[in-house]
Amino acid sequence: MAISSNPVRIGELKSFLEQKYAYLKAENLKEEMRFLFTFNLMFGMNFVWNGYESLVQIISKEHLFVTDFAKPAQGWINWLVERGSLCLKNDGSLGLNIARCALLYDLYENEVVCFAHQKAKPREILDELVKNEEVEVESVVFSRQERDYYNYVLNKKEFSNSLDLRNAFLHGSFYGTDKELQQAYIETLKIFIMIVVKANEEFCLEFPEKE
Numbered sequence: 001m002a003i004s005s006n007p008v009r010i011g012e013l014k015s016f017l018e019q020k021y022a023y024l025k026a027e028n029l030k031e032e033m034r035f036l037f038t039f040n041l042m043f044g045m046n047f048v049w050n051g052y053e054s055l056v057q058i059i060s061k062e063h064l065f066v067t068d069f070a071k072p073a074q075g076w077i078n079w080l081v082e083r084g085s086l087c088l089k090n091d092g093s094l095g096l097n098i099a100r101c102a103l104l105y106d107l108y109e110n111e112v113v114c115f116a117h118q119k120a121k122p123r124e125i126l127d128e129l130v131k132n133e134e135v136e137v138e139s140v141v142f143s144r145q146e147r148d149y150y151n152y153v154l155n156k157k158e159f160s161n162s163l164d165l166r167n168a169f170l171h172g173s174f175y176g177t178d179k180e181l182q183q184a185y186i187e188t189l190k191i192f193i194m195i196v197v198k199a200n201e202e203f204c205l206e207f208p209e210k211e
Helices: 027-036 039-043 055-061 070-081 098-110 120-131 146-152 163-169 176-207
Strands: 021-024 087-088 094-096 135-138
Touching: 021 027, 021 098, 021 120, 027 039, 027 055, 027 098, 039 070, 039 176, 055 094, 070 087, 098 120, 120 135, 146 163, 146 176, 163 176
Parallel strands: none
Antiparallel strands: 021 135, 087 094
């Protein structure tokens, strides 16, 4: 055995799970999400679309056909059908692949999805995205977004305007007011709670049979 004073970086903490987080990688997947969850293709519609915020929303509410879109947009609609996020119903109208759209929306909004929290169908879709190298996989305890937050609060590794609380307290250089000290204490407490929750999640996912 050997003792080392070198710290383990928070991004290097390995997860029990071989696949824990998935991140967007391929441009075609990015394009698919952009068409589904923004206005882009709605500008190519042959009728008024006011009141709707995305293609997914209007298809879920209205009885639409491919021909309801202008010629340039019809090609992209057919491409979304080929991708599997949209489908054609028995009468030829457009429908949604709910499982795929929900998974992609999660990835679109949060920039990350966790394998372990996906149900059977979304997990199957996610595995296919991994196989096609459309998402990037990491097997670490903390997601990139969580690591960014910790780095913002604790040090200046990633953000020049960070709170840098670790260095401030470690070197005894925190000279703020009582109110600032209280806020720093709350931020530090939040970090501890989040780390305990993440560690507990790891054990629960690895040993689901244990209470």
